[in-house]
Amino acid sequence: MQIAIVLYDRFTALDAVGPYETLGRLPGARTVFVAEEAGPVRSDTGSLALTADRALADVPSPDIVVVPGGPGPLPLAPDGPLLSWLRTADATSTWTTSVCTGSLLLAAAGLLRDRRATSHWLALEELARHGAEPTGERVVTDGKYVTAAGVSAGIDMGLTLLGRIAGDDHARIVQLATEYDPQPPYDAGSPEKAPAHLVDLLRTHAGLILT
Amino acid sequence: MQIAIVLYDRFTALDAVGPYETLGRLPGARTVFVAEEAGPVRSDTGSLALTADRALADVPSPDIVVVPGGPGPLPLAPDGPLLSWLRTADATSTWTTSVCTGSLLLAAAGLLRDRRATSHWLALEELARHGAEPTGERVVTDGKYVTAAGVSAGIDMGLTLLGRIAGDDHARIVQLATEYDPQPPYDAGSPEKAPAHLVDLLRTHAGLILT
Numbered sequence: 474m475q476i477a478i479v480l481y482d483r484f485t486a487l488d489a490v491g492p493y494e495t496l497g498r499l500p501g502a503r504t505v506f507v508a509e510e511a512g513p514v515r516s517d518t519g520s521l522a523l524t525a526d527r528a529l530a531d532v533p534s535p536d537i538v539v540v541p542g543g544p545g546p547l548p549l550a551p552d553g554p555l556l557s558w559l560r561t562a563d564a565t566s567t568w569t570t571s572v573c574t575g576s577l578l579l580a581a582a583g584l585l586r587d588r589r590a591t592s593h594w595l596a597l598e599e600l601a602r603h604g605a606e607p608t609g610e611r612v613v614t615d616g617k618y619v620t621a622a623g624v625s626a627g628i629d630m631g632l633t634l635l636g637r638i639a640g641d642d643h644a645r646i647v648q649l650a651t652e653y654d655p656q657p658p659y660d661a662g663s664p665e666k667a668p669a670h671l672v673d674l675l676r677t678h679a680g681l682i683l684t
Numbered sequence: 685m686q687i688a689i690v691l692y693d694r695f696t697a698l699d700a701v702g703p704y705e706t707l708g709r710l711p712g713a714r715t716v717f718v719a720e721e722a723g724p725v726r727s728d729t730g731s732l733a734l735t736a737d738r739a740l741a742d743v744p745s746p747d748i749v750v751v752p753g754g755p756g757p758l759p760l761a762p763d764g765p766l767l768s769w770l771r772t773a774d775a776t777s778t779w780t781t782s783v784c785t786g787s788l789l790l791a792a793a794g795l796l797r798d799r800r801a802t803s804h805w806l807a808l809e810e811l812a813r814h815g816a817e818p819t820g821e822r823v824v825t826d827g828k829y830v831t832a833a834g835v836s837a838g839i840d841m842g843l844t845l846l847g848r849i850a851g852d853d854h855a856r857i858v859q860l861a862t863e864y865d866p867q868p869p870y871d872a873g874s875p876e877k878a879p880a881h882l883v884d885l886l887r888t889h890a891g892l893i894l895t
Contacts, residue, residue, distance in 0.1 A: 485705070486701050486705060487702070487704075490698050490701040493729075494698040494835065497729060503731065504731040505731065520708065520714065520717070521715070521734065522735035523734055526733075594863060623861070624705065625839065625862050626863055629868060632868060632869050632870065642879075645870045645879065646886060648868060648878070650834070650886060652804060652805060652833050652874065653835070654836075654837075654873030655839070655840065655868065656840050657843060657859060658823075662860060662862075662865030663860070667860045671853060671860060674857065679861065
């Protein structure tokens, strides 16, 4: 089984690495990082590059597709290389998945029409504009499409799908191996839980605050 | 302020990317990935490479040092380039931190003698053999040394230290931006919580199961 994790300029690194570290531990699977061209691809902060070992064109039919998000601008050109590849790869994939605003890319490719899906909480309205039915859930499965909420939700998505494919005990082993027993020092991980003034601040000034 | 995240052959990617995505959002900080030589460095699975933008020798005095772990063999040579660099960098650092078995590297460099520290649950005894005082806590601060438990604990460590340096509200904003509201599909993230037969399995066959 082949897992293709898609990289593009200014992706968010944890979006990609969360599923890599969990779902990627699927027995017998080979994970390959892909991008329009093979080589290093810079993440949103500019201070980290992950290597795409293969070009999109060289990985035409992965079993599982994983699309991370990013703070934008996303490569949303309808006939651009990424969305074209997503449509082709999705035609034969067993699972097509995303983390964060990666779901906007799936939706812009026309793959989430009328499907329940999720995204980063700041992007749910845009997901609706692309024809999906956004939910506020952390991991959403609709048919073969599995979408996760923002950034860190890719870990939960990866474990969820891993359990679905390889069985609960294998997913538990990977959870134990990655010591995923989260103990956040604050309780501010969703707009429902964070102080309202911080939610407003992020809604209006995300770019300024985080980069 | 400069944050140096250390890479070496067969490191665990999430160990590095968790702190990068949280602590790295420290206002005004520049994060740099470093390794013995600049260039791509392969993680433990072999299917992912992160780019070290600078060589260790070119980053002699970062303010914050972050050392990820890996399933081994770790570069523990006492006079090897990594441990020598760690001792030098630590002499002027404000914070010296680790994730997972990264604490074994700090300890082998002689930096955790008689200090409270943590590591991956499978490595706590080895941490003691290196002269540290292991605890089962997820994030341990002793003076300027901040160590985290296995793999995913680097996210909690990153947020904890971010709050300490930049204030609670900034850490909450980063938690909200990364939507770190964990909802693991299983409750098996520590040896106390996971089924005993899975703990035993991982204790005896970690290498076989996970790679």
